[in-house]
Amino acid sequence: MKTILFAYRVSDLERSLAFYRAVGYTELGTVPFDDGGKLVWLKLSGETSVSLELVHRPAAGPVEPGGFEHLAIEVESLTTTIDRLTTADLHPGLPEHPGGPEGPATSWLVDPDGYRIELVEWPPGGPPTVGD
Template identity: 60%
Template sequence: MKTLFVSYRVTDLDRSLGFYTALGYAELGRVDGGDGNHLVLLKFPGEPAASLELVHRPDGGHVDVGSGFDHLAIQAEALATTLQRLTDAGLEPEPVQYPGGPHGPKTSWLTDPDGYRIELVEWPSGHPDGITEADFS
């Protein structure tokens, strides 16, 4: 088994698509669920398949992100460049942090229009993509 994608329910589909395409996602496809409901599948260029789904149900009411979800983590190859691009696109990433000390990963946080938190991570040189068992040895 493997994780296919994360799915977020969003209040305003156009606003959320604007945010996530500014972040770097590309629309892979849409499913019309009828009654104004839509699913939009997104992926980053270079990813082999969808990694994020936006679910829009106009009659679904307010989106409550405080129900146990914490955040989405996204790897950035060059965090400083990514943060500049996001700022230029009108997004508001937080300052760089070094949660593992000066030789660990660099991170920055971003919040989407519905309040979902996104952690942007740049691994130190030589670190493999993602978190592996080696990070805990």
């Protein structure tokens, strides 16, 4: 088994698509709903299939994120990513080292609906593996 994707319900589909395009996602397809809403499948350049689904259902009422902690995205260079996102006016946070200087470097970003995204640059040797 493997995780295929996760889905966010969004209040303004075009605003969210602009945000996630600036992060680095590309669109793979759209599925319309009978109620006028739709969902859009997205993926990052290093992924082979859909990994994010944006669901827009205006008839379902306001979007209220909750009970979800965050999404984490691995980046090759946190500094380069922060610079690119800052240029795109997305306001990433300053780099942090929550595991100490030998651990991963991270930065936080918040999407237009309030979902938190953790950007992670692993130290040399990569992420911990099972048994570490």
